[in-house]
Amino acid sequence: MKVKYNRVSTLQQTGDRFTVDTEKYDLTLLDKVSGSLPFKERPKGKEVVKLIEEGKITELVVEEFSKLGRNTGDVMNYPAASYGVSENRANCFVLCRTV
Numbered sequence: 001m002k003v004k005y006n007r008v009s010t011l012q013q014t015g016d017r018f019t020v021d022t023e024k025y026d027l028t029l030l031d032k033v034s035g036s037l038p039f040k041e042r043p044k045g046k047e048v049v050k051l052i053e054e055g056k057i058t059e060l061v062v063e064e065f066s067k068l069g070r071n072t073g074d075v076m077n078y079p080a081a082s083y084g085v086s087e088n089r090a091n092c093f094v095l096c097r098t099v
Contacts, residue, residue: 003057005048005060006062007032031044035067
């Protein structure tokens with residue numbers, strides 16, 4: 001299953017820019033939470049981890065690496081196993097659409 005995950009920081013943000021290519025994915029998920037909340041504690045983050053643990057996700061796509069954490073540095077310092085990614089060999093692609 002190919003899954004697209006994104007996060008916006010506030011409830012007021014729509015996340016509309018992430019819906020442009022939803023037809024390319026089996027499932028698209030959007031969390032509306034602060035990046036300071038650990039990935040595994042986010043509503044949609046929990047769903048991603050569960051699907052990875054069940055071996056259902058073959059590709060996890062995010063628009064920006066920092067959407068997995070507070071910023072890129074946080075993500076780089078966070079063990080991949082904490083996302084469930086390395087244990088079940090899901091591929092994580094980062095598509096950065098900003099210049």
